[in-house]
Amino acid sequence: MTTQATAPRDGAAANPLRAGLAVDRITDPCNIVFFGASGDLMKRMLLPAMWNLRLEDILPASFGIIGFSRSKFSDEEFREDMRKAVDEFSRSGPTKEPLWGDFASHISYVTGAFDDLGAFKRLKKQLDENDHKLGTSANRIFYLSTPPSVFAQIVEQLDAAGLGQRANTKGWTRILIEKPFGTDIDSARALQTEVEKVFDEKQVYRIDHYLGKEPVQDIIALRFANVIFEPIWNRRYIDAIQITAAETVGVEARGGYYDNAGALRDMIQNHVMNLMALVAMEPPISSKAEAIRDEKFKALAAVRPIEPNRAFLDAARGQYDAGAIAGKPVPAYRDEPDVRPDSNTETYAALKLWIDNWRWADVPFYLRSGKRLAHKNSEIAIRFKSIPHRLFGELGDSIDNNVLVMKIQPEEGISLRFSAKVPGPKMHIRSVSMDFNYGTGFGVVSAPAYERLIGDAMRGDATLFTRWDAVETAWNVVMPVLDRWTETIDETFPNYSAGSQGPPSAERLLIADGREWRKI
Amino acid sequence: MKVKVRSNVAASIEAVRGELAGTKLSTSTMNLVVWLDDPERRSWVLQRADLLGEKHPSFTLILDRTGTTPGATVTTADRSDDVHLSVQGEHVLVDVVGLSPAQIAEYVTTLCPRGVPTELWWSSSTSSARPVFDALLPHIDAIVVDSSGALPDARTLLDLAHFHAANPSLALRDLAWLRLRPWQEMIAHFFDDPNLLGELYALRSLTIASGSDAEAFYLGGWLASRLGWLARGRDAFADREGKEIAFKRERTGEIRRVRSVELASGTSAYHGEVTDDPQVVRVWVSGEHARDARLFTLQAIDNASLLEVAILQRGTDELFATALSNAATLLGDEPA
Numbered sequence: 001m002t003t004q005a006t007a008p009r010d011g012a013a014a015n016p017l018r019a020g021l022a023v024d025r026i027t028d029p030c031n032i033v034f035f036g037a038s039g040d041l042m043k044r045m046l047l048p049a050m051w052n053l054r055l056e057d058i059l060p061a062s063f064g065i066i067g068f069s070r071s072k073f074s075d076e077e078f079r080e081d082m083r084k085a086v087d088e089f090s091r092s093g094p095t096k097e098p099l100w101g102d103f104a105s106h107i108s109y110v111t112g113a114f115d116d117l118g119a120f121k122r123l124k125k126q127l128d129e130n131d132h133k134l135g136t137s138a139n140r141i142f143y144l145s146t147p148p149s150v151f152a153q154i155v156e157q158l159d160a161a162g163l164g165q166r167a168n169t170k171g172w173t174r175i176l177i178e179k180p181f182g183t184d185i186d187s188a189r190a191l192q193t194e195v196e197k198v199f200d201e202k203q204v205y206r207i208d209h210y211l212g213k214e215p216v217q218d219i220i221a222l223r224f225a226n227v228i229f230e231p232i233w234n235r236r237y238i239d240a241i242q243i244t245a246a247e248t249v250g251v252e253a254r255g256g257y258y259d260n261a262g263a264l265r266d267m268i269q270n271h272v273m274n275l276m277a278l279v280a281m282e283p284p285i286s287s288k289a290e291a292i293r294d295e296k297f298k299a300l301a302a303v304r305p306i307e308p309n310r311a312f313l314d315a316a317r318g319q320y321d322a323g324a325i326a327g328k329p330v331p332a333y334r335d336e337p338d339v340r341p342d343s344n345t346e347t348y349a350a351l352k353l354w355i356d357n358w359r360w361a362d363v364p365f366y367l368r369s370g371k372r373l374a375h376k377n378s379e380i381a382i383r384f385k386s387i388p389h390r391l392f393g394e395l396g397d398s399i400d401n402n403v404l405v406m407k408i409q410p411e412e413g414i415s416l417r418f419s420a421k422v423p424g425p426k427m428h429i430r431s432v433s434m435d436f437n438y439g440t441g442f443g444v445v446s447a448p449a450y451e452r453l454i455g456d457a458m459r460g461d462a463t464l465f466t467r468w469d470a471v472e473t474a475w476n477v478v479m480p481v482l483d484r485w486t487e488t489i490d491e492t493f494p495n496y497s498a499g500s501q502g503p504p505s506a507e508r509l510l511i512a513d514g515r516e517w518r519k520i
Numbered sequence: 521m522k523v524k525v526r527s528n529v530a531a532s533i534e535a536v537r538g539e540l541a542g543t544k545l546s547t548s549t550m551n552l553v554v555w556l557d558d559p560e561r562r563s564w565v566l567q568r569a570d571l572l573g574e575k576h577p578s579f580t581l582i583l584d585r586t587g588t589t590p591g592a593t594v595t596t597a598d599r600s601d602d603v604h605l606s607v608q609g610e611h612v613l614v615d616v617v618g619l620s621p622a623q624i625a626e627y628v629t630t631l632c633p634r635g636v637p638t639e640l641w642w643s644s645s646t647s648s649a650r651p652v653f654d655a656l657l658p659h660i661d662a663i664v665v666d667s668s669g670a671l672p673d674a675r676t677l678l679d680l681a682h683f684h685a686a687n688p689s690l691a692l693r694d695l696a697w698l699r700l701r702p703w704q705e706m707i708a709h710f711f712d713d714p715n716l717l718g719e720l721y722a723l724r725s726l727t728i729a730s731g732s733d734a735e736a737f738y739l740g741g742w743l744a745s746r747l748g749w750l751a752r753g754r755d756a757f758a759d760r761e762g763k764e765i766a767f768k769r770e771r772t773g774e775i776r777r778v779r780s781v782e783l784a785s786g787t788s789a790y791h792g793e794v795t796d797d798p799q800v801v802r803v804w805v806s807g808e809h810a811r812d813a814r815l816f817t818l819q820a821i822d823n824a825s826l827l828e829v830a831i832l833q834r835g836t837d838e839l840f841a842t843a844l845s846n847a848a849t850l851l852g853d854e855p856a
Contacts, residue, residue, distance in 0.1 A: 014717060016746045017708035020839035021701070029713075055817055057702075061709060099800060102815045 027458040028172070029062035030139035031130050033123065035154055036146035037067030037078070037109065040253075041178075043085035046145060049450040051086045051095070054103050058455050062135035066126055067109040068119070078109035091448065106134060114150045120161035127163070131170075138171030141457060145178055147257065152194040164198040176205045176457055179270045181466075183261065184482060185475040192468055205457045205465040210245075210271040210378075212449025212464055215408045219278045219380070220292070222406065222414065229404075230283070232384070234359045239401060240513075242381040243275050245369040246520045248325045249376075250498070251347075255338030263317075263349040264478055264485070267369035273300065273474045274466065275408075276365055279380055280355055289463040293470065300473040302357045311484035313512075316505040318348030319490070320372040323498030330372060330498045344489050347371045348496060350506040351481065352513075364513065368506060372498035374520045378408040381518050392427050400431040413437035532592050533630050536612055549576045550831060551632040553656070554641045557585040557649055565643045566613075572827055573611055579633055582613040583624055585649070590615045621655035628659050637661040639831045645676070661691060664830040668696030668734035668776045674851055677734050681848035684841065693830035696734040696776065697840050701829075702818040703735075703778050703792070704742060706801055709816065710783075710790045716809055720747060721759070722785040725766040731775040739781065740767055741846035742839070751850040767850075792816065 032050070034042055053059050067078050083104065087094045110126055112119020130136050142158060144151055155175070158164055165173040175195070182188025195204055210216055223229055232238070245267050251258040258266065274296075281295035306314045322332040333339060333347050348370030355365065384402040392399070403417040414436045422428040456464055496503040501520055510516050554569050556562055566582065573580045595611040612631060616624050632638050640660045642653060667676040677696075684692050711720050726743060728736040740757070743749065749757035749765060757765040773779040773794075780793040788807035795802050795815070804813035 014714070015708060015711050016720065017704065017711060017743075019746065020837075021705055021708055057705060057709075057817055060712070061811075061814060098795070098797075099815055099817065 027058065027060045027455070028139050028460075029060045029135055029137045030141060030171075030458060031064040031066060031127055031134075031136045032141040032143060032454070032458070033066045033068055033127070034143045034145055035068050035114070036144070038069040038071035038073070038081075039145060041145045042067070043082075044089050045448065045450045046143070046454070047082045048086050048090040049448060049454050051090055051103060052092055052448075052451050053455055055092055055099070058458075060458075062137065063106055064127075064130035064134045064136050065107045066123065066130070067107070068112060068123055070111070070113050072111050073109045075108045079104045079107050082107060114146070114153050114157065117157055117160055120157045120163065124161050124163055138168055139173075140168065140171065141174045141176060143176040143454075148178075148180055148183070151177060152191050155194050155198050159198040165200065165203050166198070172203075172460075173199070174203050174205055174457055174460070175199055176207055176454075178207050179209075180261065180265055181206050181270075181471050182475065183265060185472070185479050188471060188475050192472075201468055202462070204468070205453075205462060206468075206471060207453055208270050208274050208466050209449040209453065210408075211274055211466070212451075212453040213408060213412075215406060215412045216275065216278065217464070218414070219275070219406060220287075224283055235361055235363050237384055238363050239383045239385045240364045240366065240515060241276075241279060242366045242383070242518055243272055243279070243368070244377060244379050244381070244518070244520065245272050245275075246373040246375060246377045247369075247371050248373060248499075250320070250330060250333065250372050251336050251339065253337070255336045258347075259339045259343055259345050262345040262485075263347055263369050263371070264482055268349050268351060268367055269474050269478050270466070270471075272367045272369055273477065274470075275380055276300075276303075276353070276367060277470065279382075280360055280365070282359070287463075289461060292463055293467045297467065297470045297473065299355065299357075300470055300477070302355045302360075303473075303477050304354045304356050305477050305479070306351065306353070306481050308480045308484050311481045314352045314509070315481045315485075316348075316350040316503060316509045317346035317485055317490060318370065318496045318503030318506065319343070319345065319493040320347050320370075320496055320498045321494035323372065323500065325372065325499045332494055332498075333372075334494065344486075344493065346485065346490075348373075348502050348506065350502070350509055351478075352509055353477070366510060366515075366517070368502065368517070370496075370502050374499055374501055376410055377520050379518075380406040380408070382406075383515075392421070392429050399429055407437075411437065532614070533627060536592055536594055536614070536631060550578045550636050551638040552578050552580045552641065552831065553628055553632070553638060553660070554580065554582045555585075555644055555649065555652065555656075556582060557644045557646065559586040559588065561643060562586050562588060565641075568827055569641065570611070572831070575828065576831075578610075579631070579636075580611045581627065581631055582611070583616045583627065583652075584613055585616050587615070587617045589613065590617075621652045624652055625655040625659060628656060632659075639664060641827065657687075657690075662693065662831070662833075663690065664693045664695065664827065666695040666776075668699070668732045674733045674737065677737055677844075678848055678851050681844050681851075684844055688841075689836065691833070691836060692840075693833060693837070694840065694844070695826045695830060696732075697738050697843065698826045698829050699776060700735060700738055700742070700778070703739065703781060706792050706803060706816050706818075707739075707743075707781060707783065707790075709803070710805065719785045719788060719790075719809065722787075723747075723759075723765055723783050724763070724786060725768065725782075725784045726757075727768040727770070727780075727782040727784075729770040729772050729779040729781075731771065731773040731777045731779070733769070733771070735776070735778050736769040737847040737850055738843055739778070740850055741848075742843040744846045744850070745839075745842040751846065751852075754850060754852065 034046060036042065050059070050065060073081065083095055083100060108126055108130070110119060110123045112122065127140060131138050140163070144154055146154065182191050223233065277296040277299045280299040282298065284291040284295045320333050322335070323330060334341050334343055348368070350366065350368035353365045353367060355363070382404040386401055387399060390399060399419055400417065405415040407413050407415065416434045417431050418434070419429050420432045422430050453464060495505065501517070507517065552569065552572065554565060556565055569580055569582065592615065593613045614627055628638070638660055639662045640656060641664045643666070665680065667680050680694065711717055726740060728739055730736050744751065744757055748760045752758050752764065755767050757767060759765055777798070780791070783790045788805055788809040790805050792801045792803045799818045801816045801818060802813050803816050805811040
């Protein structure tokens with residue numbers, strides 16, 4: 001069996017001219033196959049990401065892009081379709097010649113259904129041709145940007161067509177799998193069983209695009225590239241942590257999928273719990289992928305699962321009713337296309353979790369995510385404890401707790417709230433905010449997460465991808481709540497208006513602890 | 521806000537401080553001190569300093585000896601709450617015509633906030649400003665120069681090498697060197713293929729066409745430092761086995777720009793040549809290891825971006841230091 005490359009291969013690493021140059025430009029020659037290539041994600045995100053990687057010379061000289069889906073396209077038609085997509089969605093603006101022509105000459109297309117072994121054999125033929133024609137050295141990435149229901153089927157067909165790693169004796173093979181990885185713990189394990197029949201864990205890159213966002217990576221920098229935060233990053237100084245992923249959008253065209261998923265599966269189990277792991281983990285021994293993933297796993301493994309009998313005390317769910325977003329009326333969830341009119345699916349979920357270790361004992365982690373909320377806002381708010389003894393402040397002044405907020409989207413940056421004296425003869429104290437914003441701090445527009453993640457996968461850097469043990473552990477945490485919610489019809493649904501802060505039950509979750517949610 | 525201050529040095533500094541005291545800079549990444557003494561390049565330099573100030577919240581101090589604007593001008597960014605994403609920074613332009621080096625240094629020591637690095641962009645190409653440079657040196661954490669384009673730029677490069685040798689711990693950046701990064705990337709690209717790695721040690725000639733000399737000497741110096749070549753006069757290197765590598769230079773095209781590079785071994789030649797689009801290079805290999813032509817994009821070659829790269833770097837740059845030292849060895853003691 002060929003050893004899986006997880007770092008730049010020896011040849012590139014041995015190139016003496018590379019010393020001091022950007023290592024992120026060293027990628028092996030390879031093909032990347034996009035399953036679901038006629039879909040929206042491909043047009044809006046994936047192909048524009050490939051184009052920008054090309055413009056930045058991160059793609060190797062020898063590369064191939066192969067689209068695979070059921071829609072019928074010739075190579076030329078597919079290239080033209082992709083050009084239109086790049087023109088519309090790329091951050092670098094419309095394509096220009098001769099670069100596009102050069103890039104497009106590396107793109108080809110295979111029409112086929114995911115259960116059609118013949119199509120996978122045609123794919124293999126195309127890959128072999130590319131190896132010969134483009135010099136892609138039998139290195140292959142399979143990107144599954146399809147509905148999760150066909151993940152296992154694609155993996156099976158790849159194996160049957162001789163495209164699994166174990167059949168590739170000349171190069172490496174990696175597989176990128178979009179979230180969600182399973183719909184519950186059992187289906188996740190079943191999918192993992194299928195995947196590990198064909199691929200080793202080191203070859204599997206589970207995408208959670210939140211992890212590719214610049215501010216999410218900055219969590220690690222903030223914690224471990226500064227000396228001032230880590231000493232107070234524990235139960236002695238921190239009162240509580242709130243992690244929010246709020247959206248104003250509804251289910252859009254994904255009603256059919258979402259009605260079988262819900263907020264807990266769609267956001268909390270992956271995006272939000274990944275953020276929690278980055279905030280809660282111990283310092284890794286290095287910045288290498290496995291060191292960071294080890295610590296993330298340990299943090300998740302220390303999360304106390306919510307007991308079934310507390311599923312309605314330590315968790316809250318909601319479903320949006322009709323309302324208005326930015327003054328524009330929007331329908332109720334149950335009136336959205338492809339949603340059951342009596343749906344019991346939550347569009348809002350909130351959890352109170354505890355991490356049972358020395359650092360975090362007795363510090364609650366409040367997690368929430370919802371659709372059709374007042375504003376789009378993803379953030380992590382670290383609320384510090386009150387001062388132990390009040391020295392300052394006139395009668396009526398309140399001294400607020402310090403709060404450190406890591407803003408993920410739409411704003412990207414860090415904000416620290418602290419107390420300061422109001423100018424004047426009296427000792428009035430007021431909270432002030434010190435803000436760092438990526439837009440003004442560094443004057444750069446962060447590259448879309450997919451560019452970072454695809455580039456990392458090509459280099460074999462798995463740091464920003466989720467390992468199976470973390471996926472499984474996150475499912476273990478949410479399963480008791482998921483089970484109780486599934487078996488219990490919520491008679492209060494719909495229980496929050498579109499454009500609001502969420503359901504009253506979520507407010508009660510914090511009120512019971514003498515706290516309140518930050519305004520979305 | 522823009523305020524004109526016309527007064528003597530002490531009063532001018534006080535007036536500028538008064539204006540700055542009313543601002544509320546919330547994030548500051550650096551002090552950028554810019555020396556300006558060439559009227560013809562004044563707007564070019566100011567524009568790039570402004571671009572940098574727009575991207576990085578900073579205190580920018582322009583020391584202007586062109587005599588264009590008397591007095592001092594203080595500009596602060598709009599900090600109204602409704603302009604949430606405006607860049608926050610202060611910009612002070614001071615006329616320093618007729619001031620002594622010590623008086624000029626006084627502006628830097630008095631006005632630049634403490635606690636953030638102070639970067640000097642030295643845009644002068646005349647030796648008459650050297651006393652000012654020496655006066656500013658103790659107050660500076662890093663210096664940015666551009667050795668390319670000056671006449672003769674080989675002389676400038678040699679002076680820079682001597683300066684660096686005398687001040688090895690000072691963070692020195694040369695825009696002429698930074699401008700070559702995409703070309704280094706391009707050359708390195710050829711030899712990422714393990715099958716071609718051996719070719720690096722079989723090179724017999726290096727040919728560089730550029731609009732000024734600094735680029736050719738820097739690229740030659742860089743390759744020499746990476747591959748263990750030794751300079752044999754200005755037109756040849758010797759590799760580790762003592763075999764000669766011819767070094768040919770051709771002056772063509774715009775100053776500060778490379779037009780083409782060719783590295784040749786006994787069996788193959790590796791070519792890169794700018795296309796009609798100055799940001800795109802056509803690369804190909806001819807001979808035994810022939811490869812079809814492909815296009816390579818040059819990243820961040822505009823000066824504002826280079827300046828940004830220069831100020832974002834921290835500490836000494838070993839790669840630059842060895843390339844500069846090799847370029848100086850190549851140039852010998854005899855300037856052109």
